[in-house]
Amino acid sequence: MSGILNSGITIVLFLAILVVLVLVHEFGHFVVARLSGVRVHEFGIGFPPRAARLGSDGETEYTLNWLPIGGFVRLEGEDGDSDDPRSFTRKSFPVRAAILVAGVAMNLLLAFLIFTLIAAALEPNADARVESVVPGTPAAAIGLQPGDLITAVNGQSFPYFDAQAPTSYTLAHAGDRVTLTVRTMSGSVEQIPVTLQDQAAVNAGRGALGITARIVPGSIVQRSLPAAIGVGADRTLQACGMIVGALGQLVTSVASNPGAAPPVSGPIGIAEAVGTVRTEAPPVVMLWLIALLSANLAVVNVLPFPPLDGGRIVVSALQTATRNRISATLERATYFVGFMLLFGFLIWVSYFDLVRGGIGS
Numbered sequence: 001m002s003g004i005l006n007s008g009i010t011i012v013l014f015l016a017i018l019v020v021l022v023l024v025h026e027f028g029h030f031v032v033a034r035l036s037g038v039r040v041h042e043f044g045i046g047f048p049p050r051a052a053r054l055g056s057d058g059e060t061e062y063t064l065n066w067l068p069i070g071g072f073v074r075l076e077g078e079d080g081d082s083d084d085p086r087s088f089t090r091k092s093f094p095v096r097a098a099i100l101v102a103g104v105a106m107n108l109l110l111a112f113l114i115f116t117l118i119a120a121a122l123e124p125n126a127d128a129r130v131e132s133v134v135p136g137t138p139a140a141a142i143g144l145q146p147g148d149l150i151t152a153v154n155g156q157s158f159p160y161f162d163a164q165a166p167t168s169y170t171l172a173h174a175g176d177r178v179t180l181t182v183r184t185m186s187g188s189v190e191q192i193p194v195t196l197q198d199q200a201a202v203n204a205g206r207g208a209l210g211i212t213a214r215i216v217p218g219s220i221v222q223r224s225l226p227a228a229i230g231v232g233a234d235r236t237l238q239a240c241g242m243i244v245g246a247l248g249q250l251v252t253s254v255a256s257n258p259g260a261a262p263p264v265s266g267p268i269g270i271a272e273a274v275g276t277v278r279t280e281a282p283p284v285v286m287l288w289l290i291a292l293l294s295a296n297l298a299v300v301n302v303l304p305f306p307p308l309d310g311g312r313i314v315v316s317a318l319q320t321a322t323r324n325r326i327s328a329t330l331e332r333a334t335y336f337v338g339f340m341l342l343f344g345f346l347i348w349v350s351y352f353d354l355v356r357g358g359i360g361s
Helices: 002-035 093-122 166-172 199-203 224-255 268-279 285-299 309-321 328-357
Strands: 040-056 061-075 124-133 149-153 175-181 189-195 211-220
Touching: 002 040, 002 061, 002 093, 002 268, 002 285, 093 224, 093 285, 093 309, 124 166, 149 211, 189 224, 224 285, 268 285, 268 328, 285 309, 309 328
Parallel strands: none
Antiparallel strands: 040 061, 124 149, 124 211, 149 175, 175 189
């Protein structure tokens, strides 16, 4: 029963995150559409069938729908067919492009704000909890014991979400004499000098210090707001770059071996990651994951593939270039085919998610 309950909590949390990220995305479309004079018929939480009408501001209906997998805005003429002067299709290409890209911008903004909040006030230092000590190594020589906590090396601590954790630092200083700040199991804090093993030992897989360790959260990193903003911007760009890299690996994998498991996760794999973070990581990691997923949604939606926002921008550009010679029927057919291909891709990648484990396995 506990396994079923745990899986249920994970699914609910995953759906809540998905709804928030998609609503933020759709809110971007909504705001820019209204500011541009486009008629917005509906702003929906979830997908139809409709569960309740939440209200109206005289033009836009706000609705709650039964399928908790995101949200939507329904614009006049968004399918390319309308005589209303306030329709989406009647606006100039720059206006249509601004409306379409606004969702991507909102997801990037959300990722940036979360990364900045973490950097400013929530990020712990990365401490290394000793789990085992290899006999005959520098760690054994200075008396490190399982349970001891290495909080700094040469007086330097390491932010939790930076790649260079204490173990990485020691590997980079193989053969050097360094000073470890160690909090022992008794609670005392000691400054312990040690000469690390040389590069040959590191290359042989014996490590620099001679321990196995687990990174755990320590004291909170202190950053000024300008520094936190810089870190937030850098991490947003890094997240986008990581996602672009993953998409490139996906294309390479599919082209070289279509039957192999893809190097990306679908909804099931992402839900499983949410569950793992919920049960095994400090709460701040969940915020970091939400920021990463928001950046992911932004990058994916800007791809030039119908019916994603990037694909709709391409279609709008073609309509402008051909002076609207692309019929509404052809436009709708293009979006339908694109949607079916995306749906098929999600089924395909979800199969491999299930093979790899699935929620609660």
